[in-house]
Amino acid sequence: MKIRLSKIEDIPEIAIIIDDAKAYLKSQKIDQWQNGYPNAAQVENDIKNNESYVVVNDENKIMATSMFTLRKEPTYKDVIDGEWMVSENEKYGVIHRMAIKKEFRKFGLATFMFHEFHLQLLEKKVRSLKIDTHEDNLSMQSLLKKLGYKYCGIIYTNYNAKRLAFEKVIT
Numbered sequence: 001m002k003i004r005l006s007k008i009e010d011i012p013e014i015a016i017i018i019d020d021a022k023a024y025l026k027s028q029k030i031d032q033w034q035n036g037y038p039n040a041a042q043v044e045n046d047i048k049n050n051e052s053y054v055v056v057n058d059e060n061k062i063m064a065t066s067m068f069t070l071r072k073e074p075t076y077k078d079v080i081d082g083e084w085m086v087s088e089n090e091k092y093g094v095i096h097r098m099a100i101k102k103e104f105r106k107f108g109l110a111t112f113m114f115h116e117f118h119l120q121l122l123e124k125k126v127r128s129l130k131i132d133t134h135e136d137n138l139s140m141q142s143l144l145k146k147l148g149y150k151y152c153g154i155i156y157t158n159y160n161a162k163r164l165a166f167e168k169v170i171t
Helices: 008-027 040-048 108-123 140-146
Strands: 002-003 052-056 061-067 092-098 128-133 149-155 162-169
Touching: 002 108, 008 040, 008 052, 008 061, 008 092, 040 092, 040 149, 052 108, 061 108, 092 108, 108 128, 128 140, 140 162
Parallel strands: 092 128
Antiparallel strands: 002 052, 052 061, 061 092, 128 162, 149 162
């Protein structure tokens, strides 16, 4: 199993994984990713920016996907009822659009991706990774807490959806 940058030809498989995740969230009555986001155009943009990653198995089958960037997230500028652990002025990593193919859920792939992104940050001497999730997405919140992320407050997406913000200081 390894992580690599996504390629344009990966988009159809990534779209299937994202659609699986949308269906899973809907089945859990979580109103996240239910409005057409994320979509293939977003993934294509992530690929063009070298910010889309996939996890592949030994047969080169795509098992999971995520967006990871070192660009500042504009919606993270204002945190309500809290604050970031590392200043907004410092460089930080951001994860968005993480999804696991349904037959590979519960195999630790999300933890694997977080670990790989932590290593990339350490190599670049960046000490913060930030992420947000829906307040009803308890499984992601549980994973974040297990991995040592701290709740930092509330942010609102650019489409005005409330999200819980988390951060980990990478050491």
